[in-house]
Amino acid sequence: MELDLKALKTVTNRLLDHIIETRGITKVNLEQPYYWDLSPESLYDISQQPKDFDIGSLVDDWEFVSSVLDTHAEPVAYQLTELAPLLRYIGETIGKKLAGEGG
Numbered sequence: 001m002e003l004d005l006k007a008l009k010t011v012t013n014r015l016l017d018h019i020i021e022t023r024g025i026t027k028v029n030l031e032q033p034y035y036w037d038l039s040p041e042s043l044y045d046i047s048q049q050p051k052d053f054d055i056g057s058l059v060d061d062w063e064f065v066s067s068v069l070d071t072h073a074e075p076v077a078y079q080l081t082e083l084a085p086l087l088r089y090i091g092e093t094i095g096k097k098l099a100g101e102g103g
Contacts (some may be wrong), residue, residue, distance in 0.1 A: 019094055023098060030058045035089070036056070061083070064082045072085040
């Protein structure tokens with residue numbers, strides 16, 4: 001399977017637009033700023049039980065990815081690895097909050 005990045009961008013934008021425009025949510029509090037993080041080798045090798053856990057920080061992730069807001073900063077593809085935990089946290093936090101309200 002190939003993942004179409006343009007389609008992924010459209011999906012991501014539509015989801016964020018829904019949260020911002022339809023639900024009026026423009027900010028999310030990082031009430032649980034830390035999370036368990038696995039190495040890429042462990043994360044994608046489901047044949048073995050993960051052993052190498054690390055602790056990630058949503059605050060650090062945001063600092064790393066938000067540097068792209070500076071028009072002089074050059075985006076780096078690896079910043080997507082720091083964006084992923086932020087998107088997951090947003091989805092879980094807002095999803096839980098809005099589940100009782102219809103999504």
